[in-house]
Amino acid sequence: MSIIAQQTVQMKQVSRGNYLMRNVLKHNAVFNEGSKGDAAYILTEGKIEISGIIESHKKVFAILNPISIFGEMALFLDDGVRTATAIALEDSKVVVVTKDDLDEFMHDSPKVIASIITVLVSRLKTTTRKAMKVPSxxxxxxxxxxxxxxxxxxxxxxxxxxxxxxxxxxxxxxxxxxxxxxxxxxxxxxxxxxxxxxxxxxxxxxxxxxxxxxxxx
Missing domain, CATH: 1.10.10.10 (Winged helix-like DNA-binding domain superfamily/Winged helix DNA-binding domain)
Known part of the structure; x- marks a missing residue:
């Protein structure tokens, strides 16, 4: 089991049952680019497409499979605005992680902090590599x-x-x-x-x- 998969169970325990499990039907959006964001999500079942609009064209950034964290940037950016769109490619289930949950996780579970930081660093490296490969x-x-x-x-x-x-x-x-x-x-x-x-x-x-x-x- 991956670190993030292990932390899914721990997150539920730390949040004392206050977390939400959301069902997302195929083709429905979890969130849209430009909308206000106050939660991150952990994909436990299904498949999620992360995309954005670049110069009027849709660009797919990633296809996520369980277990994956996404939408976490809204919890760290000052304005909390979504920088991408997340759409279910098939019927999916996600755990909703609010800012209050995150504060509690960071206070009570150093392993959760480590797993989130690992995801952020990995995404930053991937984005940087892709940016360097974009030709003139x-x-x-x-x-x-x-x-x-x-x-x-x-x-x-x-x-x-x-x-x-x-x-x-x-x-x-x-x-x-x-x-x-x-x-x-x-x-x-x-x-x-x-x-x-x-x-x-x-x-x-x-x-x-x-x-x-x-x-x-």
Whole structure:
């Protein structure tokens, strides 16, 4: 049994029966991003998706299985505002841990403090690693164009390309268009129309794309 699983039983004992066990039906939210939060949750049965909205796009941060603590940041942040949305992917059960419960746990059970800190530190490390792996959008776009040119594809339809880039880099089409027009201003791309008057993006020279990649790396 994991440390957190062991502490679930201990938490119930420490709280002297004042804890709540909540049933969450599939597709229902435990809480929503931006709402006020006054409790953390321990998932004992089911599956929970943690997600957030980044530049108008949904981003899934984690899929949680028992036994997992989530929503704990609301107990530590001054404004207590939820920074993510938690939705049940299947019928689930969670133990509700209020701020009063947490104060009692921290006073009476050092092991509970240790387990919560372990979760927080682990999440911070994971978030940091992911942040470090996120590529520069501009460099990512250049690399993709370079791949197309390597395969002999020098001309792309404008609208589908913009949408695909936006979905890939989890950003807006407006921001992608800013990068595309910036590359066109540098002479790397040519923006125009084909014989059917459809907007297109034409890769000018592959060697120029290589030069930009080497400079940025």
């Amino acid at each position: 959008i501009g460099l990512g776009i250049v690399r993709i164009f370079d791949l197309f040119s390597t395969c002999g594809k020098m001309e792309l339809k404008y609208n589908p390309t913009i949408k695909t880039f936006a979905d890939t880099f989890v950003t807006t089409t407006e921001k992608i268009e800013q990068y595309i027009h910036g590359l066109a201003d540098q002479g790397l791309l040519i923006l125009g129309r084909d014989a059917n008057d459809n907007r297109i993006i034409r890769i000018r020279e592959r060697e120029m794309l290589h030069a930009v990649m080497q400079k940025k790396e």
